[in-house]
Structure formats: structure tokens, C-alpha cells
Amino acid sequence: MSDSSEGEAGSGLSLRVLRPVIDGLAMLLTLTAICWAFSVPRYLGLGFYPQQFFAAILACALTLAYLTLPARRATTRRRVPWTDLALALASFVSVGYIAYGYPELVLLIFSRPPAVWVPGLIVTLLVLEALRRATGMALVVIIAVFLLYALFGDAIPGRLSGRPQNWQMLAGYMAYDSNGILGLPLSVASTVVVTFILFGGLLSITGGSRFFTDAAMLCMGGFRGGSMKIAVLASGLFGSISGSAVANVVGTGVITIPMIKRNGYPAHKAAAIEAVASTGGQLMPPVMGASAFLMSEFLAVPYSTIVMAALVPAILYYVALFIQADLEAARMNIAPVPKSEIPSAASVLRGLHFVLSFAVLIYALFVLRWQPERAALLAAVALIITSLALGYQGVRPSLADIFRGLSRTGHAVVEIILISAASGLVIGVLNVTGLSFNLTYALVQVGGGNATVLLALSAVVCIILGMGLPTLGVYVLLAALVAPALIQVGIEPIAAHLYVLYFGMMSMITPPIALAAFAAASIAQAPAMATGLAAMRFGWSAYVIPVLFVFSPTLILIGEPLDIGVAIVTAGIGVWLISASLAGYFSARLSMPMRLAFAVCGLAALVPGTAFEGAVISDILGVGGGLLLMASEVRRKRQRLAESVV
Template sequence: MDNGKASGLPEGAARVLSDVLAALIVLLAMGWALSFQRTLGLSLYPQQLFAAMLALTVALAFLTLPGRRLAVRRCVPWYDVALAVLGLVTLGYLAVRYPDLVLMIFARPPELWLPGAITIVLVLEALRRATGWALVVIILAFLLYALFGDVFPGRLQGRAQNWQMLSGYMAVDSNGILGLPMSVAATVVVAFILFGVLLEITGGTLFFTDAAMLGMGRFRGGSMKIAVLASGLFGSISGSAVANVVGTGVVTIPMIKKDGYPAHKAAAIEAVASTGGQLMPPVMGASAFLMAEFLALPYSQVVLAALVPAVLYYVALFIQADLEAARLGIRAIPAEDMPKARQVARGAHFALAFGVLIYLLFWQRYQPERAALWAALVLAGTSLVLGYGGTRPGLRALFGAFSRTGRAVVDILLISAASGFVIGVLNITGLSFNLTYLLVQVGGGSLIGLLLLSALVCIVLGMGLPTLGVYVLLAALVAPALIQLGVEPIAAHLYVLYFGMMSMITPPIALAAFAAATIARAPAMATGLAAMRFGWAAYVIPVLFVFSPTLILKGAPFDIALALVTATMGVWLVSAALAGFFRGPLSPGLRAGFALAGLLALVPAEAFAGGIWSDLVGTALGAGLMLRETLRVPDPGAQT
């Protein structure tokens, strides 16, 4: 902890300066999205914008994030102020001189490699302060490989690079820190985070929680279902599973425990619901936009492909919440604790902003960032007039959203810039091709073997990383190997995203589960294991859509409809088997029967020759078991 004696920038002055820098980040992103540079007659490279925004981000990081995480400081030390100024000057120089410098990469002049080396050091230190050591260590390993790749044996051998050339390449090349991840984060992600911040300021998040409570509170186990719905809604626009846990879990976890759920299960279901938000359109932890860029597909196509697997994930979670409530005898939320329908109806204007967003994205084909900005404008306008929950934000609060957004995107912009290191090393050394070849060889040329190996690699590499970092790393390292063996490209990218996100609930480093366990005061490992059970669908569904793209809406309409019906049936049956309850407790034999029928029904008919028979047998067996239990226990004694 800072003892307050160190010289530096006083806290008040630092806060004002930080607010200005944060607001400038958002204003630059908005200006670019709305093409203000063309209105002003300026001809700029996109990388000049990215460098300017990264300059502001690095400076903001040093002004707001202490060198020791969680340390408390009364003023910003002089050395952090110096680092902030150095970041502004160095990256500002790169932004201004970019058109000339980008032509000098292989000439290696000092005016390029020196600011490039400084930029690498500053970005990595700012990243360490923002996210911890995990991602920094991975990036350092990649940079060391770029410098000494020729000493590695066999297929891992790469082309060693001169450090001066590497510094300049990483700083200004479009495959470096100013590349694709930064392009998406600096435009699309900033716009959607602004929309999310405005939702919070105007009471939108409270509205969604109230709406979830009004819709689900009257059913058995309503608190658990509220957590699933609220966390899914909030998580679909949030960029972090852990942030989602912390943001909604402080409300939902105590509510679930109060209803009588064990603490570790209360924490587990919140962790799984929050993690699923990163897989749910429209934002998918910002990975949806980057996936569209990587695959050169319309954003709407990525969203549609991701929709069904995400819905099945939540269907499985919702069914388990319901069956757990029935098994434990947990009833509905008392009427006096429910919000009034008239009060919730006053927040209907929030739906208008989402309607505008969806209309502009899917019907008018607007760029995602422009659609998000127009939706944010509608949200701000309706909230100024109507408000929610007895409060109506003023103009000052709405203008404050710019600085709040700028602070909120620091982590994402730094992760995106750092992701450029990984992509740059893969391109310049040939490591990308070598890793793809190695994974295919280790998998023995077998798709099933490669899927199992890839799932393990994704879970291990994803441990401790934020959503965007997980996706970029895995899309570059693992997805190409799957595509090499004939997997549909979008299925391969969704596969690695799913298993990368499962690191959030898979011990030993299950960040989302452990964060929820801390709030619930539950054992961390027990929470992680319960979360794996609740989130079982995410370990199975990606394998299914790899073998049969009908689950990502690719194929004939009849085949897609059949896959959706049988997959939903399968999810229900397996969830009942895991809960050990349907209309009443299930014996071990019945649980095995439900599980077998569910797995057979889950397999899409197009997955292999004769797959239709698997669907028919599983569906018929499952329907028979359900009917038997319904007749055996005609009245479970609780609402469903």
C-alpha cells in the first residue's frame, strides 16, 4: 500500500486527467465509426486511429492501475506519470508517422525499432497491471520463439528474427499490435460497451433483473431461474465471464442460497450462467465480431450459427435448475418479494433500443459499431424522458458514460493489442503452419482424436484468460488444424471458443466458478465440479455441430428442424439423468436409461450414415421413459 509520501500526481488531478483520456478513447472510436474523418477531409490509415487509441489506453492504464494489483495509492507516483507520458508520446509518434514508418519495417531504422521496442514493453506492462501475468507470460514465450525459433527441433522449428526488425514489425505492421483484433476492439467493441454502460446508468440492468424475477419468480426454484436468465441477458453484452459473475452474482447468489440451495450449487449455477453469456449472441464476449473478420463472413451469419448451440446450453441449465428445485422441494419466491408488473412495464422502452439494434444489424445491414451507436442514442433519449425504477438519468450522467466506457475498455484494448503479438509471431515465423501440421499428426489424422486433443489444448490454454484473449489465441493455434481435417470453418471456430470458455468452469483454474464460490463462501473445488455438471452441454454440443452443421443452421430446412427437436429432447433427458429427478427421484437404472436415450437423441441425423436411427431410437426410448414417469408420479406437487 502506498504510504502517501511518494511524490506524484494528486488523486483529484489524476482522476480528472483519467476521465479526459477515457472519454477521448470513446470519442475517437465514435468519430471513426461515423466517418467524421471523411467529413473533415482527412485521409487516414485505420492503423493511425488504432495507434492513437492505444496511446490513450496505455496512458490511462498507468494512471489508474497500480504496479501491484489491488494496491491502494493516494497519488499516482511520478514514475507511473512518466510511463503514461512516454506511452502517449511514443504511440502518438507512431500514429503520426505511420504512413512513412510502415514502409521501413525491413530497413530497421532507429526511428522505427526504438519506438517499437518501447511500445512492446509498455503494452506488456500495462497488460500485466490490467489482467495479471498469465497472458503476459504466453506472449513473452511467443516473442522469445520469434527470436530463437531456429533452435527448436523438428516441426516446431521456425525462422529466427532480428530483434530490431521484430520490434518495428510488431509496432506498425497490420499483423502486429495494430492488426485485426485491435481493429475490432477499437471500433465495434467500444460501441457495444458504451451501449452496455448506458444500460447500467439508465437502469436497464435493473430492468432485466426485475423482468427475470417477474417472469420466473412464480415458478419453483425461481431464484435459480432468475440467475440463469439475468446472467444470460447481462452476459450476452458483457466481455468477461468473471465480470458477469461479480456483477450479477452479488444479487443472485444470496437470493439462491436464501431459497435453500447449497452454497456451492448456488455459486456453480451462477458461474455457468455467466460463462454462457460469452457464448450467447449478439456480442459473445466481443468474439463474434472478430470471428466474422477472421472468417470473412457477415456478422449476422456468425450470430445465427452461434444461436442454437447457445440456446441449447441455456435450455440444459434451465431444466437442471427446475429439476434441482423439484428435488430439493424449493418453492416459488414469495409474492411480497416480487416486483410489480406495472413497475416492470415502465422499462419496456429498453426493448426499443434492442429492437433498433437488431433491425439495423439484420435488416439494414449496418456495420455493428454504427448500429450499436444508434441504439445507444435511442436508449439515452428514451431514458431521459421515461427513466426506470423511480430515477431518470441527467445529461451529466449520460456524458459520464463516455469516461466510464473508456475505463471499461482498457482491458479489452490491451488484450487486443497483445493478441497482435501472437498473430504476428505466427505469421512471421511460420509457426502457424507448423502447429497445424503437428496437431494433425498427433491426432493421427483422426477427426475424433484431434477433437479430443483440441478440447484439452483449448481448456488448458484458456485458463486464466479473458474471453477475447482466449478466442484469438485458439483461433490462431487450434482452429486451422480442425479446418485442415475438413471441419466447417465456422464450426471449428465455435468449437475452440466453446472449449476455451469451458476453462472458466473447469478445475483446476476455473476463474468464473472460483469467483462465484468467493461470493457464496463455498468450497472452490466443489463449486467447480458442480459447475462442470451444470454446464455439461457445452462439452457435448460442440462435438455434435462439428460432425453435423445442422446445429449451426447449415443444411436443408427439414434436417435443421429435426436436429433442433431431437437435440432439445436429448438435452432434457440427459439433464434429468444428471439431476436424478424427473417427476420424482430416478433410480440408478432409470438415470442410465434417461442418459442413454438423451445421448442417442442428441446425435444429429446427419452426423453419420444411419444417424437417423440413433435419433429415432433415442427419441422413442426417451418418450417412453418420460411417459412412464409421468404415469408413475402424476402430480409432482410443484409448479414447473
């Protein structure tokens, strides 16, 4: 066996032989989610507990994980070893047993018969090993620490001391209870996430993702630094449905990063812009990432409420990135994209039918108020119909392509389902041991009940916990561990959850472990750390704006309409000023004193007038001072032009 491949000469079955079974399981997973979203069992007169459905999805995903993921992550699988075939069979049988016997077995958790705790223990261990194969050791170690706490919590001194649990009862509780593996994260992954990834996959199959890249190129390619603006726009559009910042970098970065480099932009900055744009896609409505749907469930509010709250911060995030891309291009004299590389308007307009599917999605979500999974499936149906009828650039998908999309979706969601199931273990420990209350109390005590101190502490915790973890896993941990402490000191619940989501997401571009930035750096062949530092600069707004909407919820559209309107306008001016300061350019290169002046006025303008007593004055001074600085720079440039003409 070589380092690069697994089982080339070893025992087991060829992956090619097992391919029909693997693809069939993946398709079954997707079809099961579709049937549940459309309430097919109810129409057939069949009654199931939701946990039975979640277990069926997990059985498919866990089996797929052992059939497709090698034990050593650096290897390539060509044959499936007999041990992994045994683990795949054990996964299907044990989780299938839980799904079949759930109505009777769930009642026996606390009496601890072997029929409950033995399969519970097997499933827990299988989930952790599959998670290790999919994501690495970081999340597994964190979950293992929580499970050890559940068993030996009384050994922890002080306020964090917990109630120790019987290991047999704990195994049954984690596998059967609605607060364990079959809990809220898995319910969202099994319904909403599967259907939205199906929608995103169909966009790729039908040419929709290419259409959005072409549209971004047509709109932005003719302007200075057009390649960078294309990356910002295309990655923002695609990232809202990709479900992963790293997947978005890989999906769009292979096109945008070489294009930016060809225009003369440094490799590490090209990678940084792509990483920041891709990361922000999961903060951008109307679709956002999987975490937003989970947030809706945690807060027990409609998804539309989350979307409206996230809208202004996401727009400010992209406005800041777009302005920096424009000003950097001006400072470095980056030319527009060559006309030969820009698609014609006529060819792009033929793909406008792809926009219809998004219109259907938005209509179903916000007007009909359908469940997100049903809205996504309706949009997918609209996409299939228009693509089969009209195609894009002379290419129409076949029905076989559509059916293959079902299988591709099943493969794509395996990692998310494993993360969600494992996240249920954390939530289960928090509930059964009382750690959730104890940790909230401890964080509030450490912060001295001071919201500012607690916010700073929480930001550090969010970034540290987020290092090396997938997006969904980051949010589940933070929503369970940090958000309750913020709410405890009087912060608006939706603001608290958005705060931890933002800072958890920023771990994707914050060194020393910045997964999205490092993925972009590998594509750009740029230094990883330099890319991460540049990404932090381009993504500066995401470190500042969450603090502002915590102190003044006007930026998440909570408050009086006049206050909200003024806050949005002044924040926009503040973003422009700070972006100019960081780029070192406005209408011409800025001197260091001018850059500092722009930054100070920008920060003052960013702070909403309702943030604290006297904030209105800082707002007025920031906006007024910033406008004067802008005017002076424009006047200075005109004088230089006049002098050069003379």
C-alpha cells in the first residue's frame, strides 16, 4: 500500500464493483429527504416519528462514509477493505435497527436494557470515526471531551462541576433522545440542507453556476480591476447556496483566482479576495448557508426573520470588499478584463431563466411562507423545467443528468450529516449534565456582567473554537456554548446568534488556521500566511459590524424606521471611509495622516446613533468629517489635473 492510495494491492472489493451500491445509497438518501419534505408518508397513511426519518437518513450517510472515505485522510480509495465493508454494514444495521424500533426503544432509555445501550454505543462510536475520516481530529477531540465530561463531570472543581452519568444510560440517551444524535442539527441537515444542496447541484448541472459567473463577468469585466469584482460578485452569489466556504473557494476560485493574477494582481491578494468573498456567501440572503436554517430552529423564528436581520450586515460586508477591490485596482493601475474574455450580452441573456428559479424560491419563502425545504424543491422543479426547455449556450441537461444530480447530492451531504449528528452529542451533553447553564453562568462571571468584556471574550472564543472546524460544526458549538451567555447579559437573541456566527465564520480567514484562505492560497500558489493576513484586511468589516449591531440592533432592522434608515446610510459612509483608508487610495494615493483621518471618521460614522448615549454626535462628526475629507481629496486631484494640463 502506498501513501497516495488505499488498498491498491490489499484485500477488499473494488470501488468500481461497489459503485452501483454507493450511488444507489446516495440517491436513496436524497429521495428520502424529498419524500419527507413533500409529506409523502402522510399521504400514504403511514405514521412515523421524525426521529425515525432522521435515523434513516443517518443510516445512508454513515454507510456511505465507510464505503467512500479512507481511514487515512491523505490516501485515495480504490478498493474498500473488508474492515470498512464490515463497518458500513454495522452502520446500516445498527442505525436501521434504531429507526425500526424507535417507538418502543426510546421509552427504555433510563431502564438501560442491552437492546438500547448496545446499539446506542455502537452508533456513537461509528459516528465519531466517520466524522474523523470526513473532517479530521479537531471536532472529534472536542466531542470526546464533552462525552468524558458527561461521565466524569463531578471531578471538575468549581462552578463547572457536572452531574456524572451512567455510561449505559448515556449511550442510549445519545442515540435515541431528541436532544442527542437524532436532534435538531440532524433534523435541519436531513431536510433543509439536503434540498438546498440539491438545488445548488442542479444549478451546476444545468449551467446555472456558469451563467452567474458569466453575468458577473459581463457586468464587472469592463471596469478597472474587473477580475476582482467578478470574484466578489460570483462568489457571493454561488456561496449563498454552496454550504461551505472552502467548497465555494474551490468551486469558483479555480476560475477567478487565475483571472485576477493575469490582470497583474499579487497572488496572495488574489487568493485573499476570493477567500473573503466565498466566506461571506454564507452570510448573504436570500439563501445563506446551512447555519442560518439551524439558527431559525434554535431561535424558533421563521427563516424570513433571520434573512431580514442578516441582510444589512451582509450588504455592508460586500460593499466593503467591493470598494477595496475597486480602490486597490485604481492604486495599482489594474486594467479591465480583456474584451475577448467577456461573454456577449446576448449569450448571457439567454440564461435569464435561471433567475426565475431564485424568484420562485423567494416567493415561496417570503410570500407563501412555505417551509424552506419545500421552497427549495419548488425552485428546483422550476429550474429543471426551464433548463430542459431552454438550456444555456446551446447545452441542455438530459434526464440522466438530472437523476445523477440526486446521487451527487447524496454524496455532497454526507459530511454535513455527520457533523450534524456529532453536534447532537454536544447538545445532548449540555442538556443531560446541566453544563449549558453552568457555562453560561461562568462566562457571565468572567465578563463581570459587562457586555463589552463578554463580547470581546466571546469573539476570541468563537475564533479559537472555529479554527479548523467546518462551518456548521462551528455554529452549533457557538450557539450552544457562547450565545446563551450573551443573551443572559441583555443582548437581543438574534443579534447574539448572528454575532457568534460572524466570528465563527471569521475563523475561515483568520490565521493561524484559516481554511478558506489556505484553500485559496493553494490555488493561487501563494504563501498561506500572507494570504490569511490579507484576507483579514479585506474582511475587516466582519470583525466590526457584529459589535455594532449588538449594541444597536438598528443594523439588523430592529427599531424605528427612521433610526434604521439613518444607521444604514451612515454605516455605508463609514464602510467607504475605512475601506479607502485600508486601500491607501481614494481619488489618489492617501498619505498616512489622511489614511488615519479617513479611518477615524469612518469608525465614528459606522457607530449607529442609538448605540449609546452621545452616539448621535459621533455619527454627525464622523459623517461630516468624512465628507469633508472626500471633498478635499477630489479637489486635490482636480488641482493636480489642472496643473498637469497647464
